[in-house]
Amino acid sequence: MKHTIQALVENKFGVLARIASLFSARGYNIESLAVGETQDSTVSCMTIVVDTSDEKILEQIKKQLNKLIDVIQVVDFTKREYIDKELFLAKIDKNKKDREVIDNLVKKYPVEIVEDAVNYYILEIRADRHNIDDILKELRKLGVQELARTGRLAIGK
Amino acid sequence: MKINGANILGQALIKEGVEHIFGYPGGSVIPIFDFLYDAPINFFLTRHEQAAVHAADGYARSSGKVGVCLATSGPGATNLATGIATAHMDSVPLIAITGQVKTSLIGNDAFQEADVIGVTRSISKHNYLIKDIKDLAPTVKEAFYLARSGRPGPVVIDLPVDIQTQTAEFDYSGEVDLRSYKPTYFGHPGQIKKAVKVIRDSKKPCIIAGGGVIISNVTDELFKFAEKINAPVTTTLMGMGGFPSTHELSLGMPGMHGTVYANMAITECDLLISVGCRFDDRVTGKVSEFAPQAKIIHIDIDPTSISKNIKVDVPIVGDAKNILGQLNEELASCQLKACGKWQKQVGDWKKKYPLKYKKEKDGKIKPQAIIEEIYNQTKGQAIIVTEVGQNQMWAAQFYQYDFPRHFLSSGGLGTMGYGFPAAIGAKIANPQKEVVVIAGDGSIQMNIQELATVASYNIGVKVVILNNGYLGMVRQWQELFYNRRYSGTTLNNPDFVKVASGYGVKGVKVEKKKDVIGAVADILKHKGPVFADFLIEEEENVFPMVPAGEAISRMIGGMA
Numbered sequence: 001m002k003h004t005i006q007a008l009v010e011n012k013f014g015v016l017a018r019i020a021s022l023f024s025a026r027g028y029n030i031e032s033l034a035v036g037e038t039q040d041s042t043v044s045c046m047t048i049v050v051d052t053s054d055e056k057i058l059e060q061i062k063k064q065l066n067k068l069i070d071v072i073q074v075v076d077f078t079k080r081e082y083i084d085k086e087l088f089l090a091k092i093d094k095n096k097k098d099r100e101v102i103d104n105l106v107k108k109y110p111v112e113i114v115e116d117a118v119n120y121y122i123l124e125i126r127a128d129r130h131n132i133d134d135i136l137k138e139l140r141k142l143g144v145q146e147l148a149r150t151g152r153l154a155i156g157k
Numbered sequence: 158m159k160i161n162g163a164n165i166l167g168q169a170l171i172k173e174g175v176e177h178i179f180g181y182p183g184g185s186v187i188p189i190f191d192f193l194y195d196a197p198i199n200f201f202l203t204r205h206e207q208a209a210v211h212a213a214d215g216y217a218r219s220s221g222k223v224g225v226c227l228a229t230s231g232p233g234a235t236n237l238a239t240g241i242a243t244a245h246m247d248s249v250p251l252i253a254i255t256g257q258v259k260t261s262l263i264g265n266d267a268f269q270e271a272d273v274i275g276v277t278r279s280i281s282k283h284n285y286l287i288k289d290i291k292d293l294a295p296t297v298k299e300a301f302y303l304a305r306s307g308r309p310g311p312v313v314i315d316l317p318v319d320i321q322t323q324t325a326e327f328d329y330s331g332e333v334d335l336r337s338y339k340p341t342y343f344g345h346p347g348q349i350k351k352a353v354k355v356i357r358d359s360k361k362p363c364i365i366a367g368g369g370v371i372i373s374n375v376t377d378e379l380f381k382f383a384e385k386i387n388a389p390v391t392t393t394l395m396g397m398g399g400f401p402s403t404h405e406l407s408l409g410m411p412g413m414h415g416t417v418y419a420n421m422a423i424t425e426c427d428l429l430i431s432v433g434c435r436f437d438d439r440v441t442g443k444v445s446e447f448a449p450q451a452k453i454i455h456i457d458i459d460p461t462s463i464s465k466n467i468k469v470d471v472p473i474v475g476d477a478k479n480i481l482g483q484l485n486e487e488l489a490s491c492q493l494k495a496c497g498k499w500q501k502q503v504g505d506w507k508k509k510y511p512l513k514y515k516k517e518k519d520g521k522i523k524p525q526a527i528i529e530e531i532y533n534q535t536k537g538q539a540i541i542v543t544e545v546g547q548n549q550m551w552a553a554q555f556y557q558y559d560f561p562r563h564f565l566s567s568g569g570l571g572t573m574g575y576g577f578p579a580a581i582g583a584k585i586a587n588p589q590k591e592v593v594v595i596a597g598d599g600s601i602q603m604n605i606q607e608l609a610t611v612a613s614y615n616i617g618v619k620v621v622i623l624n625n626g627y628l629g630m631v632r633q634w635q636e637l638f639y640n641r642r643y644s645g646t647t648l649n650n651p652d653f654v655k656v657a658s659g660y661g662v663k664g665v666k667v668e669k670k671k672d673v674i675g676a677v678a679d680i681l682k683h684k685g686p687v688f689a690d691f692l693i694e695e696e697e698n699v700f701p702m703v704p705a706g707e708a709i710s711r712m713i714g715g716m717a
Contacts, residue, residue: 009337010337014274014286017275017278018278021278021279022279025279056464056465059464060461060465063460063461063463064461066460067459067460067461069282069283069303069335069337069338070337071337072336072337
């Protein structure tokens with residue numbers, strides 16, 4: 001099961017390395033990690049998605065994060081109401097058949113064509129935890145050449 | 158007045174009450190050594206950086222103060238790594254100062270450059286690379302605060318050499334206030350109430366006291382608590398001396414080489430109260446069969462320790478001293494269930510399965526007998542420092558520890574080479590105390606160069622080598638589980654007496670049983686350091702023993 005965890009951390013050099021090495025040293029897998037400054041420039045927000053069905057490991061991840069000196073606060077969104085988003089950029093080979101599928105995609109999901117070049121399209125896709133699997137399935141059908149993802153962002157309601 | 162960075166560091170150390178530093182010089186710390194030349198701080202030159210950090214560790218464990226060590230960049234710093242990890246595993250307050258190449262060269266693969274922050278990240282409580290002289294004094298203050306507060310641990314300060322020579326005003330007046338670090342010191346009242354209820358319902362309580370008991374100086378409260386609830390107390394390797402070993406409620410050590418009665422009590426109790434013990438795998442054995450009938454109360458200052466290895470019923474996060482104080486207060490007026498039957502049962506186990514070894518008239522010296530003799534002659538007053546392996550287990554089993562901070566051993570990391578240098582630190586912190594190292598012939602050779610240190614400063618550490626010509630603990634596993642295939646465990650040893658005398662240290666060789674009493678007396682009587690080589694029974698084993706991964710109720714040896 002996927003869990004979305006938010007860590008507010010001191011905005012200093014080396015903090016990302018501390019988080020990353022905590023995960024690697026203890027053998028926890030990070031599914032995605034997104035980092036950026038918050039409204040307070042001394043604080044960074046890290047949104048971490050971990051995939052584990054083991055409650056004990058999830059507990060340890062949260063406690064171990066909290067134990068790091070530079071971590072100010074840890075929030076587990078698992079049992080809370082929250083909004084999440086992830087941004088994809090996808091480069092797709094151009095051929096006539098695809099245009100229709102892409103138009104359908106644009107209609108059905110928050111997808112935008114941000115570049116319409118001679119040989120390819122670049123799509124900007126805003127996914128969330130409810131539609132992400134469907135979008136990925138559709139994209140796979142289109143034969144994606146390149147895919148860049150931001151990782152999940154989340155904010156509590 | 159502006160002073161240079163090395164001076165700022167030094168003034169900060171003086172403000173923190175640092176009296177002794179252990180270290181080794183090098184190109185990136187020469188300005189700091191220049192400060193030390195005529196500073197009111199005693200500097201001890203060890204002969205290897207690893208020894209410097211272990212000495213600072215032994216100083217800290219035996220005194221409760223923060224230990225400080227100093228090494229140069231690159232190899233100096235990486236040589237500290239084992240000692241930093243050792244201190245981290247056992248929650249020892251330590252400041253490790255490392256020189257670093259100058260700021261403009263960092264990242265350039267400069268001469269003697271290593272990414273010390275990267276290397277020590279996961280083996281220290283926290284670490285700092287100082288890139289601005291203005292940050293130096295506040296960082297040192299913060300580092301000491303972190304090292305000694307909450308769950309203590311080692312903190313690394315990596316200080317580039319150019320910062321050591323830049324100048325700034327020295328201002329140490331700021332308060333440390335970290336929004337991201339607020340340890341919990343008092344137990345939550347609701348959890349205390351729950352614990353009291355569970356204690357009142359218990360008919361077969363048992364206490365397991367870990368290293369937290371020593372760190373928190375909670376000996377008196379623990380004593381009162383144990384007597385009030387009439388619970389037997391088992392002390393882990395790290396908790397040794399936290400409850401007097403000679404007390405009738407004492408069960409000695411639990412776990413892999415614990416006493417039969419400690420492991421039986423844990424297995425049969427209906428309530429296990431853990432005080433500052435993190436349930437290491439050497440203590441628990443097979444987790445699913447650990448304290449299977451018991452409710453568990455877990456007192457620990459580190460929330461990550463709770464329900465990490467053992468699922469806990471009543472966790473109480475905080476300082477053990479405060480929490481036991483709170484519990485004692487709540488329990489003062491309580492009438493508790495009579496535990497007479499349970500106590501009789503535990504007493505019977507103690508009588509039936511004491512720690513023992515074969516005492517033949519002939520044959521080689523038994524290592525256990527040496528430890529017992531040291532106990533008799535020091536009247537239990539010595540600080541015992543161990544290496545790692547069989548020597549460590551025998552020292553834990555056959556010396557009685559009635560006082561905290563009198564047994565120093567690398568428990569979590571199990572670092573061979575720890576004992577001798579740690580004893581140097583312990584002796585410097587406690588010059589009036591007898592400090593005895595119990596070593597193996599393998600471990601002692603991992604930092605044997607420290608003979609030079611004890612000789613130059615005349616540090617009266619007594620080293621007792623239990624020499625069996627093997628790396629004994631691994632050999633024991635090979636004997637029991639690998640069909641006696643002694644792979645890589647036989648040692649061709651030097652003449653330890655000659656080695657010692659080469660360094661100018663008194664060496665003693667003891668080969669016969671009848672000489673043990675006299676030899677121990679001579680060793681203890683000698684004013685300076687002694688290096689004593691006891692030739693012991695080669696294939697003596699540490700018993701009882703729980704095979705790795707087995708339930709602690711299934712012990713080999715000790716039951717017959």
